[in-house]
Amino acid sequence: MGTKTLYLIRHAKAEEHSFLKKDFDRNLVDEGVQRANTVAVKLQGHLKEGSIRVISSTASRAKQTAEIFCNHIGYPIGNIQLEESLYEAYHRDILDVINRVSAAVDTLLVFGHNPGLSELTNYLCNSYIELKTAHAAKIILPEGFDFDTLSGGTADLETIITE
Template sequence: METKSLYIVRHAKAEEHSFSKRDFNRDLIGKGRERAHSIATELSPLVTIDEKTLVISSPANRAIQTAEIFSTILGYPAEKIQTEINIYEAYYLDILQVINNVTEPYESVWIFGHNPGLSDLTNYLCNSDIDLLTANVAIIELEKDIDFASASGSTGNLKTILTGK
């Protein structure tokens, strides 16, 4: 079995919270778009995007906009991005459930979402102690013979975190 990879991506920098706009509808700001573009460009030569790649995003504006920037640069068809409400403002085990529901033939899964859920998920899978900042990407390889359905605590190896710095 091919080693499975998870790419955990926190959305890029978004508008400040305000009373005039629901949190769900907050958009990326220019600086956020630039950082997402820069990190996706840095990632591009390191990843293979093909029919065994699945992108799942929180449906919140800032997450889906980040997923679209990455998809454009990495060559993933934007219309194939799946949205999953269970990633928005989610507890890490709810996000893990989304990953556990992924079936073959996928070998890499990209999750675009929010903190603290994504950092907590990364730490749970990899026994790490990290805090993903906006637009950061945690690259996780699952242990040999672990598929997405059986991913759980301590089954991942944190390869790197791309910060765009």
């Protein structure tokens, strides 16, 4: 049994906040799409053989980012697990979603928002990072760990995949 890998991916750059559109409905801007494509290509090089699961916040910008990455890694967009609870989530709420992932999954990609994703990375890995838009934290679980046993201070931050 190999080690499991978790990617925490912050959504790409989105439209500015405005009174005309709810925060939840903000879409990616061209610069965000470009950066997401660049980081997705790099992430593709990190993936290893095995079962992949993709979970995304239901907010427009997170779903759009997840779809860009899925196009690059060959993951069917219709198989993205949408989780409303990831929108505006605290790190422990995100961890609750991760802890429910089947042991059959080898690689998990979670698309969401700050500050929750950066705080979760720091909580799991005893790190001090701040994820920028479209960047991915690559987290390695200890040998023998499944996603349901992941908890504070148990994992290693291997790298941040950036453009």
